[in-house]
Amino acid sequence: MLGLMQEWPLLCHKILDHAALFHGGRAVVSRSVEGPIHRTDYRAIRGRALQVAKRLEKDGIGLGDRVATMAWNTGRHLEAWYGILGIGAVYHTLNPRLFSEQIIWIMNDAEDRFLFVDLTFVGLIEAIADKVPSLEKVIILTDRDHMPQTTLANAVAFEDWIAETDQDFAWKEFDERTAAGMCYTSGTTGNPKGVVYSHRSNVLHAMASVQPDMLNLSSRDRMMPVVPLFHANGWSTAFSCPMVGCGMVMPGAGMDGASIHQLLSEERVTVTAAVPTVWLMLLQHLEKTGDTLPDLERVIIGGSACPRSITQAFQETYGVEVIHAWGMTEMSPLGSMCTIKPEYQDLSGEAKLDLQAKQGHPPFTVEMKVTNDENEDLPWDGKTFGRLKVRGPAISASYYKGRGSEQFDGEDWFDTGDVAHIDPHGYMEITDRAKDVIKSGGEWISTIELENLAVGHEDVAEAAVIGIHHPKWDERPLLVIVCKEGCNPSKDAILDFLRGKVAKWWMPDDVAFVDEIPHTATGKIQKMDLREQFKDYSFPGT
Ligand code: ADP
Secondary structure, three states: OOOOOOOOOOOOHHHHHHHHHHOOOOEEEEEOOOOOEEEEEHHHHHHHHHHHHHHHHHOOOOOOOEEEEEOOEOHHHHHHHHHHHOOOOEEEEOOOOOOHHHHHHHHHHHOOOEEEEOHHHHHHHHHHHHHOOOOOEEEEOOOHHHOOOOOOOOEEEHHHHHHOOOOOOOOOOOOOOOEEEEEEOOOOOOOOOEEEEEHHHHHHHHHHHOOOOOOOOOOOOEEEEOOOOOOHHHHHHHHHHHHHOOEEEEOEOOOOHHHHHHHHHHOOOOEEEEOHHHHHHHHHHHHHHOOOOOOOOEEEEOOOOOOHHHHHHHHHHHOOEEEEEEEOHHHOOEEEEOOOOHHHOOOOHHHHHHHHOOOEEOOOOOEEEEEOOOOOEOOOOOOOOEEEEEEOOOOOOOOHHHOOHHHEOOOOOEEEEEEEEEOOOOOEEEEEEOOOOEEEOOEEEOHHHHHHHHOOOOOEEEEEEEEEEEOOOEEEEEEEEEEOOOOOOOHHHHHHHHEOOEOHHHOOOEEEEOOOOOEOOOOOEOHHHHHHHOOOOOOOOO
8 A cells, every 4th residue: 555645756946945935034145256245045046046047948958967066155156056956957066176187087077068166266167178078158156247357268257147037937847866966076096986966865865964963953043054065065054054944154265264253253153064174273263363152052073083172172162062973975975963862961071072072873864884894793882893884865876977886785885984883872983994094913093083182282283193014013003293383292292192092002103293284175184195205104113
């Protein structure tokens, strides 16, 4: 017997319809790329997204066509996303921080036909456009007055381009499994791999994301997604905020501490989300200026492990709750969040910080397990770590064009490439990337745990741990450190600080001081380059 309920396809543009109808006047504020703060609302964004859709269709874009965006978080970028997906075309976010060769490779792989681009990146696109033969038109996200001189053939100003149509248009209807968006993983090894989101996966993922134990969003919140829309599907904020009528504050190109703080306070943001490096910059700004965060209630930190010192500073100095999050481009991207269940609500001080260092528990729609190399399930004892595998309706079943099939096993579990353990209450903690974990005498040492501890030292700005070949133990940890400006700690001071906080055999064999640690385009430590940098290094006495 089948249920007798309506078929109501889960299409992303229905989210914007809902926002426009029931939360139409809710503010969407952007720091525009041209400079001034721009204010709009969900009703106006929907109208202009319909205009984008109608204009795209007039230009011959339709179902399944890839339309790239290379843009900061602004209201216009949202209008472009919804306009694209509302006719069944596919938004393809490009990360401008990648090398040009990678961007060319990705655009050719996706066969992008149109591109929406911010003023900031016009030069970058001019330099590569002739290497992307599929690219027919470039829409510069600005108006006529700010239109730059450009060598791009077929470049138009967004405002002129949409002004040629009106808002009298109806979204297209299609199967909810239709592709809505694309995002390539950074590809630290080999070529990037294309992740393709469907309308259904984006809607289900947004529904899971807004729940109280996840982003906990409501119409009473104002969310500032500092995490760019071009990083891992923008952590779903383009869907989760309008879904519940949560206001949006978009930082545009202003990613420095002062600009972020200005919007947080002037727009009375209640919740914000980004990678740890952004929060380090904000905290440094606050420390320097004495500014505070009176309206901010919680900050979502993920993308890489959140150092304990950041959590502590937000909570103890500024009264802002930190929620550690874990996810991946392949997971749409949110996989788990470290909100506090009743089992742990009595924790305080160091014990609470210990818990918050974990990546947390998943929402309904994300299944999780840890296995050994033989694919046998490991116990949930909060100690035994192994490969973290996941499955669910918003998790990749394969990559674009069938690449990377080794990451998917026969039962549809996706191997995240992360190493983790899970505790009896279902809290997962990442201990490493499978390729970074240090294998010392047959046992594993977590580089992330050592890094988190090291950045707790008052003189340390950033820390990375890599495995160095050791004649007896196979690999031993080397701690690489960037000091805070004007600080000059000794090796012994750093090692003394770690001593007693980790098992003796986890202690780094040496400390190296450097001016800079290499980062990936998404701001994570680039261990491959760091290993390359230290390939001739050997431990004293070996
Ligand atoms: P990239 O394109 O940089 O690989 P992803 O966001 O897809 O972007 O990267 C996902 C990976 O980032 C995860 O598999 C994990 O290794 C790491 N990661 C994300 N969040 C956390 C976190 N909170 N703690 C530790 N690692 C994290």
